Amino acid sequence: MKKRFIAIPIPLRLLALGACFILPAIGSAQDKPPEFVATRLSDTVTMLKGQGGNVGISAGKDGVYIVDDQVQPVTQQLLAEIRKISDRPIRFIINTHHHADHVGGNEIIAGTGAVIVAHDNVYQRMSTRQFNNFLNETTEPWAAGALPVITFSDRITLHLNGEDVTVIHVANGHTDGDAIIHFPVSNVIHMGDIYFNGLYPFIDLDSGGSLQGILAGVELALTMTNKDTRIIPGHGPVSTPTELTAYRDFLLQAQANVQALIDQGKSLEEVIAARPTAQWDDALGQTRIKPAQMVTFIYNSLTGVHEFTRIKANLQE
Numbered sequence: 001m002k003k004r005f006i007a008i009p010i011p012l013r014l015l016a017l018g019a020c021f022i023l024p025a026i027g028s029a030q031d032k033p034p035e036f037v038a039t040r041l042s043d044t045v046t047m048l049k050g051q052g053g054n055v056g057i058s059a060g061k062d063g064v065y066i067v068d069d070q071v072q073p074v075t076q077q078l079l080a081e082i083r084k085i086s087d088r089p090i091r092f093i094i095n096t097h098h099h100a101d102h103v104g105g106n107e108i109i110a111g112t113g114a115v116i117v118a119h120d121n122v123y124q125r126m127s128t129r130q131f132n133n134f135l136n137e138t139t140e141p142w143a144a145g146a147l148p149v150i151t152f153s154d155r156i157t158l159h160l161n162g163e164d165v166t167v168i169h170v171a172n173g174h175t176d177g178d179a180i181i182h183f184p185v186s187n188v189i190h191m192g193d194i195y196f197n198g199l200y201p202f203i204d205l206d207s208g209g210s211l212q213g214i215l216a217g218v219e220l221a222l223t224m225t226n227k228d229t230r231i232i233p234g235h236g237p238v239s240t241p242t243e244l245t246a247y248r249d250f251l252l253q254a255q256a257n258v259q260a261l262i263d264q265g266k267s268l269e270e271v272i273a274a275r276p277t278a279q280w281d282d283a284l285g286q287t288r289i290k291p292a293q294m295v296t297f298i299y300n301s302l303t304g305v306h307e308f309t310r311i312k313a314n315l316q317e
């Protein structure tokens with residue numbers, strides 16, 4: 001089954017620091033700090049773009065809590081940006097999954113008194129050595145202070161700042177530890193890396209991710225939306241339900257296109273050569289995840305390779 005993996009030696013090597021998308025940390029961009037852009041989405045919720053996954057911030061009468069905290073080197077800048085919104089204590093950090101561009105600030109911010117909350121598998125992966133086949137990279141365990149303190153299996157609810165915010169596990173989506181966060185009064189959903197807005201998604205099959213799980217997570221999120229809902233993607237600009245629906249439709253059609261080729265008995269190499277994602281490649285496949293990689297994620301999801309990689313991950317524990 002291992003043959004189904006093809007080596008993709010491209011800039012993905014840059015992902016090697018254990019993150020999905022920390023490319024700006026490399027090279028010349030390292031010299032100047034990233035620009036942070038804050039977008040107010042409700043009376044209490046703000047989205048912050050910086051370096052790494054998008055951050056959600058809830059600030060109100062009960063204090064501050066955040067969803068994800070970007071890459072480690074920008075943590076002091078991230079804290080300064082949060083302080084512009086509120087100078088109240090940061091009480092909780094919710095991690096959408098374990099990748100380093102979403103949990104990089106954990107240790108420092110937890111050191112200020114925040115409690116880290118995440119799915120059980122985030123704790124499991126962050127506290128043990130991980131080998132990622134696709135990235136061909138090993139990630140050492142995180143320091144104890146960076147690990148989640150409270151973990152959950154299905155969902156957990158935070159009753160803060162005037163709303164009951166649910167943190168809901170999505171099984172085998174971008175990874176095996178994903179959560180989406182629903183702010184019902186604010187009418188905001190943070191999707192983590194279940195949703196890449198405007199670019200092909202990274203599906204981390206080696207960490208238990210799958211296309212099918214991503215689709216299930218998108219469908220779940222859509223059931224919680226109305227026309228005014230604002231959606232924070234893991235990467236890319238703030239989104240509307242209309243755009244999220246288009247993302248769902250792209251994933252479904254791409255899945256059907258790849259499945260039709262699998263049904264004809266084609267190998268992964270032959271499926272890539274048939275360009276089943278051609279209609280989206282210009283719009284979504286030019287920045288990070290390239291068309292051949294997108295097709296590989298879909299093919300491996302549909303042919304059950306993720307089952308294999310999950311078993312392998314378990315064996316390494």
Ligand SMILES: [Zn+2]
Nearest residue numbers: 020099174193
């Ligand atoms: Zn990720």
